[in-house]
Amino acid sequence: MTTSLLDKPTAPPAPADRKPRRNLTPWMLLLPGLLWLVLFFLVPIFSSVSASVQQGNFDDGFKLTWHWANYKAALHPFWHQYLHSGIYSVATTVLCLALGYPVAYFIAFKGGKWKSLLMALVIVPSFTSFLIRTIAWKTVLADHGIVVRVLDHLHILSVTSSLGITVEHRVLASPGAVVFGMVYNFLPFMILPLYTSLEKIDARLLEAGNDLYCSTFQTWRRITLPLSMPGVIGGTLLTFIPAIGDYINAQLLGNPNTSVVGQSIENLFLRQTDGYPVGSAMSVLMMVGTLVLVMSYIRKAGTEDLI
Template sequence: MSLQAPPAKSPVPQPPPAARRAGLLTPWILLLPGLLWLVVFFLVPILTSVGASVQTGNADQGYRLTWDWGNYGHGLSDYLPQYGHSLLYSVLCTVFCLLLGYPVAYCIAFRGGRFKSLLMALVVVPSFTSFLIRTIAWKTILSDNGPIVSVLNDLHVLNATTAMGWTVGNHVLASPAAVVFGMVYNFLPFMILPLYTSLEKIDPRLHEAGSDLYCDTFATWRRVTLPLSMPGVVGGTLLTFIPAVGDYINAQLLGNPNTGVVGQKIEDLFLRQTDGYPVGSAISVVLMAGTLILVLLYIRKAGTEDLI
């Protein structure tokens, strides 16, 4: 029996050099519109703010680039309480949104049935109204004659919150509690949507498997549902915290002079003070850099491998 050599493989045809170059350039061509958008509307404004933060002068005589880094010192020392309020309110808003949004997203994902789309629409529809109008509506909801304040007074809750400094006497309006209430309402959809998307991907049969392994409902949620939904938790907390830390509408409409946040001071320095541009820019840069650092630390701690 004679052995025959295997037939020689025909060489794979190679595309011409022009086609190879076009293939290498295609991804960059597709990225070009997005890169241009980021450069024009993200990088340029940031560089403009950084440049304005080291200028001196006023609106009447003009501003000059003098590399005055003392603007950052003034911004930090003069407005440190506002930084604290912005951070505190945004963290509380994120925590309350998570506590309220997770059960809502869980019920829609696993108990919504054929009404899932309708329930998610009810979550999103309030956002179609102006942010400003929704915040003003809370002035009526939290008014002294409203049902919420009456119930809180009957339960003597306001006595405890007033002692903690979160309300003022028998009033909820013009207090830190009112600011947090408004922020939670306005940013709650930003938490529910990522949570629902993450929970909806979980196979319900995993819950049945947990029951078969003698796990109760809480143990199944803790060992199965929560770990699998962590991408939604991380994404929801980021989408809530980032806009909340820069929000100032709720503090301006629902708070008092003692609940001021950084955004209010930035608006005041830019729009009402003739020499406020440099310090206002410095405050903006510090707020942006601080938020970026906090977000990066949080992402590194939480992990990003499942966030896609």
């Protein structure tokens, strides 16, 4: 029997006991990221959880005694701080969404050749130190500044003071000043995801809505808003998560009655020799509470909207 020249030689069968070689390249590429997560995420979390059930003081040291009463001490005396953190972060997120959506919409659909410049104007202030930008608001909201004079002339301060947003005829050292500072600092975190989501929308869909005799509002409600929901969800998460842990704005722009959880944690860690366990317990409670809120929000909104 003759063989054809076109017949290809077949490779000898592999031994039955020979195992396929594993490709380690993907794992080697993941190794730096995994080490980073272990060193700067898992280890600090483990350290905080461990410190939250310890007893002792700074001079004699702390020992792991599984003292769960630290969590009780981290809850009851500081419920005002938890409440303030929640209210300020939610108010900041809502205001950032209300302000950021029109800005992102204008840049995405009306920006034209100026899109890059307009987005740069949104991002550039973030290049300045967070602390410096917050201190600048003390000048903007000063008692004899132009902002306070205009608001007082329009009789707005009397209304906001009755609502508890400002204090008498002052804006500085009030809950309103804290929220204003947080909105200014976290607004880019809302605009960027919104712009990315809106910029991907095909303009022909909006034209189709107009051709079907939809008003501008109906076109936005039925077409633009549903298609931009990934940006809304991403922006609200990127704003809410850092806002709920922020305390710089409350410390610089607020007063003793506007204190938040971060200020109490800082005080326990830096000014009380035996405050490490309770401060760690507050940190763990904040992490767990934020995680529960975020997961509930994602579950309610639908995780497919984040893709």
